[in-house]
Amino acid sequence: MxxxxxxxxxxxxxxxxxxxxxxxxxxxxxxxxxxxxxxxxxxxxxxxxxxxxxxxxxxxxxxxxxxxxxxxxxxxxxxxxxxxxxxxxxxxxxxxxxxxxxxxxxxxxxxxxxxxxxxxxxxxxxxxxxxxxxxxxxxxxxxxxxxxxxxxxxxLHKPNMFMAQEAVPTIPKVEVKPVELLLNEKTNVKPDLTGYAQRHYERANQYVSQAKWPQAVQELRDAIKLEPNSSDYYALLGLVHLKQKFTGMARVYIRQALKLNPQNSLALKYAPELKIEAGENANPKSTAKAMSIAALFSHFTQGKGS
Incomplete structure (x- = not known):
């Protein structure tokens, strides 16, 4: 009691x-x-x-x-x-x-x-x-x-870092003119980043099936770097964090997946569990911060086992 x-x-x-x-x-x-x-x-x-x-x-x-x-x-x-x-x-x-x-x-x-x-x-x-x-x-x-x-x-921090700071004089603005940077040779050939991103995603799915969460996180982060507008990558990353009971980060990724594709089946499946309502958008800053934290947790949990 x-x-x-x-x-x-x-x-x-x-x-x-x-x-x-x-x-x-x-x-x-x-x-x-x-x-x-x-x-x-x-x-x-x-x-x-x-x-x-x-x-x-x-x-x-x-x-x-x-x-x-x-x-x-x-x-x-x-x-x-x-x-x-x-x-x-x-x-x-x-x-x-x-x-x-x-x-x-x-x-x-x-x-x-x-x-x-x-x-x-x-x-x-x-x-x-x-x-x-x-x-x-x-x-x-x-x-x-x-x-x-x-x-x-x-x-980890100096004692005075949280104290009120004295006003610092504003540095005068200096006008900087844009400079055009030109390549010596122009080409229309571009690397197929989508293909590389898909390979990371496929490897991530394999790691998920083996409950190897840190490895899955790393593969999905690499996939998102190459193709940042794929809802599938964010949805799977949300699931990986949910499986690790990092619900705050899972919520950020599932929201981002639904923002990119409101019909994403994996994101829709776990949205109710994470209390995400329809039409609820992700905060870009929260998503960026969560990506940084995901990198840390991938490193922190590496070697611990599933």
């Missing part, structure tokens, strides 16, 4: 407002508000009453004593900087602990380059946040995991 109250220990240990909301420490004003609005709907008392959910009192306590204070702190810039300073102090303390004594995820992140770690961090936060408050008896453990990720991320 779930608790219907929050013990003082929980309130003391969940002191990371970013982790409480389930967002990264680089979240901007819009992301902070959007997440708060999402949690307000998710934990609203009426929702639990209608569903006959026994966690109504716990949901109300979480929202009143954790979510609201966290949002109040992060919606003010000065308080936000104070929260970052506090977390950076905790991150320094984390450095004193031997790496071997820390979780496997922390160890892997510390082995990555900074760009790789940043991409992994963002996707891991989104992964945890999706289920953070769906099972209220697990919210404490999930929030602690997010807090740990935040501390590891802050270890």
């Amino acid at each position: 779930s608790q219907t109250f929050l013990p003082p220990k929980s309130l003391q240990q969940l002191c990371d407002p970013y982790a409480v909301l389930g967002i990264s420490v680089i979240a901007d004003d819009r992301q902070i508000f959007k997440r708060y609005h999402t949690l307000a709907k998710l934990l609203h008392a009426d929702r639990h009453t209608k569903n006959c959910n026994p966690d109504q009192e716990l949901a109300t306590a979480i929202f009143s004593h954790l979510i609201n204070p966290a949002y109040e702190q992060l919606k003010h810039r000065d308080k936000r900087y104070a929260a970052i300073a506090m977390l950076q102090s905790q991150a320094k303390a984390l450095e004193q602990k031997p790496l071997s004594s820390q979780s496997a995820v922390v160890q892997k992140i510390m082995e990555m380059s900074t760009p790789q770690a940043e991409l992994f961090y963002e996707e891991a936060i989104a992964y945890y946040a999706e289920d953070q408050y769906k099972l209220l008896d697990k919210f404490y453990q999930v929030t602690q995991q997010i807090s740990t990720l935040n501390l590891v991320y802050l270890r």
